[in-house]
Amino acid sequence: MPTPNQETDRIIIVGGGPVGMITALRLAQLDIPVVVLDAQAETPTAHRAATTHSSTLDLLDIVGLTDTIIEQGLTARYFQYRYRTTNEVFAEFDFGRLAEESNHPYAVQLEQHKTVAIALAAAEKFPHFEFHRERTVTDVVNETDYAEVVTETPDGSQQTWRGRYVIGCDGGRSTVRKSQGIGFPGFTWEERFIIVASYFDYESADNYRYRNYLADPGQWCSVFKIPGPDDPDNKNGMWRNLFPVITDDPDDVVTSEPYIRNMINTCFPYAKDLEIVHSNLYSVHQRVADSFHKNRIMLAGDAGHINNPLGGMGMNSGIADGLNLAEKVGQVWRGDVTDDQALFAQYDRQRRPLAQKYVQAQSIQNKETLQAKDPEKATARFEEMRKTAEDPKRHKAFLMNASLINMVREAAAIE
Numbered sequence: 001m002p003t004p005n006q007e008t009d010r011i012i013i014v015g016g017g018p019v020g021m022i023t024a025l026r027l028a029q030l031d032i033p034v035v036v037l038d039a040q041a042e043t044p045t046a047h048r049a050a051t052t053h054s055s056t057l058d059l060l061d062i063v064g065l066t067d068t069i070i071e072q073g074l075t076a077r078y079f080q081y082r083y084r085t086t087n088e089v090f091a092e093f094d095f096g097r098l099a100e101e102s103n104h105p106y107a108v109q110l111e112q113h114k115t116v117a118i119a120l121a122a123a124e125k126f127p128h129f130e131f132h133r134e135r136t137v138t139d140v141v142n143e144t145d146y147a148e149v150v151t152e153t154p155d156g157s158q159q160t161w162r163g164r165y166v167i168g169c170d171g172g173r174s175t176v177r178k179s180q181g182i183g184f185p186g187f188t189w190e191e192r193f194i195i196v197a198s199y200f201d202y203e204s205a206d207n208y209r210y211r212n213y214l215a216d217p218g219q220w221c222s223v224f225k226i227p228g229p230d231d232p233d234n235k236n237g238m239w240r241n242l243f244p245v246i247t248d249d250p251d252d253v254v255t256s257e258p259y260i261r262n263m264i265n266t267c268f269p270y271a272k273d274l275e276i277v278h279s280n281l282y283s284v285h286q287r288v289a290d291s292f293h294k295n296r297i298m299l300a301g302d303a304g305h306i307n308n309p310l311g312g313m314g315m316n317s318g319i320a321d322g323l324n325l326a327e328k329v330g331q332v333w334r335g336d337v338t339d340d341q342a343l344f345a346q347y348d349r350q351r352r353p354l355a356q357k358y359v360q361a362q363s364i365q366n367k368e369t370l371q372a373k374d375p376e377k378a379t380a381r382f383e384e385m386r387k388t389a390e391d392p393k394r395h396k397a398f399l400m401n402a403s404l405i406n407m408v409r410e411a412a413a414i415e
């Protein structure tokens with residue numbers, strides 16, 4: 001390796017979403033120079049992740065973010081499953097049962113752009129942290145002695161950034177992953193998902209918890225509370241509904257107000273007149289990259305794995321990727337480990353198979369439970385869920401997976 005150049009011996013992170021920003025913060029805390037490059041002028045406020053699980057709150061204590069996340073968020077100790085048609089609660093889970101397993105036996109509901117802002121504010125205190133917006137990475141060079149990324153600004157000017165390693169945290173469509181020819185096998189669900197945000201208070205109207213799933217062979221859905229925007233209309237938080245689009249109608253039809261109102265009316269007749277503050281249509285995929293590591297390039301978060309949002313696992317598992325990787329980069333940087341490639345191969349072994357085993361398997365199972373079509377199978381699944389909630393041992397075992405505590409522990413045990 002050539003003598004490191006102080007100007008370029010640094011880590012380059014592509015993508016300043018939750019995974020990139022938290023990974024960068026940890027690297028900065030470890031005294032490692034880090035540059036984050038993001039394509040956008042502002043952090044997008046689209047409705048995406050809101051649930052931060054116990055395992056992540058424990059991990060974020062390491063970087064000192066947990067208290068602020070709890071302060072700004074809503075503490076969600078319970079979550080429910082209901083039958084959509086009768087509204088009967090058939091299973092309720094209590095994260096409080098994880099009190100001996102986690103310092104934070106609850107989930108916190110906080111929009112991901114707020115988590116990014118909290119991490120950015122903490123990272124900006126380090127002189128060796130840099131964040132550049134409106135830098136779209138168009139190419140990545142993975143050489144024996146260094147890695148480089150090429151960025152483009154909106155006016156078309158190009159710039160090359162050299163570093164010791166590049167970490168691709170650039171989301172599901174990752175340019176970093178594609179530049180390395182790393183495959184992204186999996187599938188896309190047939191149905192699109194639509195998310196609707198309003199100030200309608202489901203808790204007062206119908207005793208909803210802050211996280212709720214409504215099962216139905218046709219129009220299943222979920223209801224979640226979030227703190228919501230800093231807006232005079234926001235008196236007591238915002239609620240999000242996630243609906244699957246179960247017809248083949250084109251995007252402009254399914255995003256039209258009458259279509260959305262019909263879905264709301266089907267699931268929540270008493271809320272049919274609510275004011276739709278925001279709605280957004282998503283395609284949903286289940287994919288895991290063929291590798292999280294190639295020479296000087298690593299992938300973390302959605303760049304390495306994407307899944308449906310049921311269970312709230314994408315951002316949580318991505319943050320666990322990023323913090324795992326940052327510790328390994330730290331070991332190399334300090335000279336504790338000389339074989340960096342062996343260490344990054346361990347990162348791949350610790351994170352990639354578990355993304356399959358926990359995140360993919362559970363998010364698919366969550367969706368199948370909600371939408372089971374065959375009446376016999378549906379009854380059997382719901383009955384199983386009810387029994388799981390009622391049996392203390394099974395209840396806790398279910399939560400150990402749902403909170404991703406088992407995933408983090410299993411990863412740490414892989415050599």
Ligand SMILES: Cc1cc2nc3c(=O)[nH]c(=O)nc-3n(C[C@H](O)[C@H](O)[C@H](O)COP(=O)(O)OP(=O)(O)OC[C@H]3O[C@@H](n4cnc5c(N)ncnc54)[C@H](O)[C@@H]3O)c2cc1C
Pocket residue numbers: 014015016017018019020037038039040047048049050051052112135136137138169170171172174175195282300301302303309311312313314315316317318
């Ligand atoms: C409706 C919905 C609800 C969800 N709810 C949850 C939840 O409750 N809990 C949970 O854990 N997960 C949830 N998820 C998943 C979660 O949103 C993602 O897993 C999370 O955003 C991944 O973070 P990331 O930092 O890896 O990627 P992103 O958040 O996608 O960030 C990628 C960043 O990279 C930048 N970028 C992209 N391409 C380039 C480029 N070429 N050059 C430079 N920059 C680039 C983007 O601008 C962006 O800032 C949900 C997703 C959806 C759609």
